[in-house]
Amino acid sequence: MEFLESIILPQSAQRIELLSYLTTISYMILLPYLALLFGSTLLSCMFNARGKSHQNTHYIKLSKDLISLPAFNIYASLGIVLLPIFTLMFAYSQIVQVSALLVFDNLFYTVFLLVPAIALVYIFKQSFELQEISNLVNKTKEESSNRNAEFSIYNKKIFMALTNSSRMAVYLLFASSYILIAAIKLMSDTSSLAETTTLSDMLFCESTILSFLYFLSVSFALTSVVALFVYFKPNSYYEVSNRKYADTIKRFFLNTAMIFVLVQPIVYAIDVMLIPKAALSSSIFGISAGVLAILLIISSLLYHMIKYEELKYRGIVLLLFIGLFALLAAKDQAAFNTSSQLQVKKVIKAYEAKTVEVKEQLGLE
């Protein structure tokens, strides 16, 4: 990635501020979608395996419903994931210039993990639909034994596609999310950029592991809240068609959301304690207070919904989760802005020198 030095221009202070806002917007879109994608794929894979081993049709149906949550359109999914990653790559390389080389490289490699992961998620979703068609053919009591044999082979192939695609998607999403979190964590402490030279330095440090644990807890809680919001709209299919199934998934998602929301304050507090001194500022503490307040409100609303077995707050909880992600994005960016002040000053100096040089060449000074 040596070409980076030649293509990245020194930036003015105003433009660096603008880039900082744009990275926050990118985080606000990328992180919730990646969390939803990872959480729903992992839960779907888990329920698919459990449904197959226990011969439980409810689990298999839940697995299919879960994977349909983030997989609405493959082009939209690719756009929502890839555009913010490219934005982050070029924005960081403009703000801290060549210091961001390791982050630029790793975000670039993440693209090669995320694209097949998204493709596999869609293959997983399509395999479910194929399996339903195949099951319908088996139910029609076809006379020809040849056709039955043909469909049993077809069924086995679909089963293999379901199992393999879901597992591979989970592994790839795990790896790409971990690298992305590690890159974000490294950028929030730019003082350690000079010491971090290899991928292992970036990946295996306690702050990265803890941030990833936080990401996992948020992804499970968010998946549960989105599932409650989507499945239990007034007069929805789930409310009307199958009462037993609806009650089972309602209980499961409420409990999962509650457990992972209750875990979050502890993990978040430890995560804040691990932020290096160079990245600390008053805005970090303000944002942390906001995050804890939102978590308190979410847990109170979830408790109310569990206690009275109703879902009237599911929309507010989803809205609060969007607010939570906005605050988390702002926190990472605030840490980066504080820790990167020295590098930014160097970039602004280079910009001013370049401006004088250009003006002299044009004969303006």
Add this chain to the structure above:
Amino acid sequence: MVEENKNIISYGKYIISWITLILLVVLQVVLGGVNLGANSNFISLLLSSVAAFVIISVYMTDRSNKFISNIFKGTIVAEILIVVLLDLLI
């Protein structure tokens, strides 16, 4: 008898297209500070064309009149092809 309106689009689709448009604008602004040499114009035109395609396919599609919708979409596809061809030739 009242005809069913075929142009009703779900809120989800609107939100996703809105997010995609925001991301395309953000990427365009960020790439403004990168010296891509001769490819600068090509990349910004390509990103604008993709944004235009999203707008046309979501907001300007008339499902009851496929002919008009296809003309709009065809114009954008032709524009993207011209941009690619110009970049290859120049």
